[in-house]
Amino acid sequence: MTNPLAGLFRARRKEAATPALYARGMRLCGEHLAARGDTSTPRQARLDQAIGAFAASLDNPSADSFDALLRVGEHALKADGDSGLGLALAVADTSTRIRQRSKGAWRLRGLALDGLGRDPEALESYERYLSLLQNTDAAAEVARRVDTLRRRRACLEAAAALFPEDGSALRGLPGRPTAAVEPEFAAYVRAQVARHGAGDPAVRRLVALYSGYRRLVERSGMSDPLLGGSTPIGVGDLRGLVAGRTVCLVSDTGALAGSTLGAEIDRYDLVVRCDTFRVRAADTGERTGLHAVSLRGDTPWEGPAWTQSAGVRLVFGDPAGNWRRAVRQRLVPGAQEHIGDASLRRPLDDPALLGEDGWGTGTTTAFTVLRLLDFLDVSPRLDLIGFSGPGRLRPPEAEWVMDRATHVDDSKMRIALR
Incomplete structure (x- = not known):
């Protein structure tokens, strides 16, 4: 009972x-x-x-x-x-x-x-x-780590099977810490190359497995390296995508709450948003043609994935190693049609592009993408919406904007540069 x-x-x-x-x-x-x-x-x-x-x-x-x-x-x-x-x-x-x-x-x-x-x-x-988890999409990074760890184990198991008479040296490695696995795996590869020669097909396969394992130790694998068909673009490609199109850069500071400017914003050919943005159809519009984001902190690759749908995604950041790792880990397949390549990762201080001194590394994302679009000089209309108040741009940036403004419409929080 x-x-x-x-x-x-x-x-x-x-x-x-x-x-x-x-x-x-x-x-x-x-x-x-x-x-x-x-x-x-x-x-x-x-x-x-x-x-x-x-x-x-x-x-x-x-x-x-x-x-x-x-x-x-x-x-x-x-x-x-x-x-x-x-x-x-x-x-x-x-x-x-x-x-x-x-x-x-x-x-x-x-x-x-x-x-x-x-x-x-x-x-x-x-x-x-x-x-x-109820929704595994919310844990894309963990799912990728699971896939990476499984692929690393598969590399070791496949390597052990190549030379059955010697493979026992590798069979216990999948259960050991990575720091202990790497030197023993490398020593095993060297021993097989010395014994059978580098031209042996099984040895070539072993070296390929070891190389794959080392890559997966250095960085997580990507289930879709082509990111759902996203196309990398450089400066010339971006210029072609922007040419002849009306552009507006939309603030996400809360300044547009209750503005009812959403429909007007969506009438621009290209709507640009920055960093972590919120969309409220009535106030901010719904379309995002270009999303620009700046990497911050010592480990920018640990931030949330960029899941917002966008036509073009530009990621600004330095040094190059951090930029590459963040792009690999935070981009989501299918979330963008085009992704800016390394030539667009630091447009303000790249001597091959703008090469302007004095801005430093702390410029806002909004000003960085605005300065880039202004430099390309192919848009018949380039407007900022929601940036007229203090705090939206840094003082030197706001001064640069107002020096070049052709029209300011306070009723619609619009600053026109064209």
């Missing part, structure tokens, strides 16, 4: 265990801080603030201690190298014990294990995270 009180007793035992788990989380934070010493960086300072917020939440009935603990783990991922990853993993393990169906906790665990090179465990955590 089923005991009707069994469920209640289990729930009470679980509630009693939770304070102990939060105490464990606090102890982990304290041990990490004690081991770290006095060194501090901006990322470590943000981690310290997250730990402080978590500590304060434990004595505040209205605070969400679970979310505060997850934030500690998220900041730990980005701070202190392996010690930070170790704290993130410990926090994730504690979080999954507090809430076994927490999507955030399983994602954190996967990221920490991934960073530590523990591929099989990371794969299990990522798969658990995806299984808890």
Whole structure:
């Protein structure tokens, strides 16, 4: 006979265990801080603030201690190298014990294990995270990491099968940390080349598998390298796409709320929007012919994917390595028809293009794309809408715009440069 009180007793035992788990989380934070010493960086300072917020939440009935603990783990991922990853993993393990169906906790665990090179465990955590999601489209980056880890394992398994008599040296590698796999895989390849010669078909296949594995270690694979048919374009191509078309650059600062300018905006041939924009049909219009975005921060590839539909997407950023990685990781197949190539990644200070001194790296995205379109000088009409108030552009940028404005219509928040 089923005991009707069994469920209640289990729930009470679980509630009693939770304070102990939060105490464990606090102890982990304290041990990490004690081991770290006095060194501090901006990322470590943000981690310290997250730990402080978590500590304060434990004595505040209205605070969400679970979310505060997850934030500690998220900041730990980005701070202190392996010690930070170790704290993130410990926090994730504690979080999954507090809430076994927490999507955030399983994602954190996967990221920490991934960073530590523990591929099989990371794969299990990522798969658990995806299984808890209602909409897997929201986790495109995690799905890509899962695909990457599976492809890395497939490379090792295929390599082990090429020389059955020697393949035992590779068969145990898929379960080991990446840092241990790479040198052993490389040594195995060198040994087979020496034994069978570089011209042997199986050796050539082995080298190809090793090269594929190394690429997948360096960066995540792309399920669709052609991005759904998106066409890379350079300066000349962009000029051809803009030539003869009326253009408006639309602000997304909230200035257009209640403006009812949406229909008028959509009548332009090319509507340009910047960074993370919101579309309200009545006020901002619905069309996006060109989306420009600037990369910010030390790890710009970690930002959200660019899912907004656009005819052309221009990504501004430097250095080149960060730009390439961000483009690979944040572009979404089918979300754009054209994507700007490396010749368009820093138009203001590229001597091959504008090469203008004095703007620095902190220009707003809106001014960068406006200056580029003005330089191309192929549009019969180039307007800004919603940029007339303070704060939409930086003072030197606003001064540049007003010096060249041919007409200002305050009633429609329009500044015309043509």
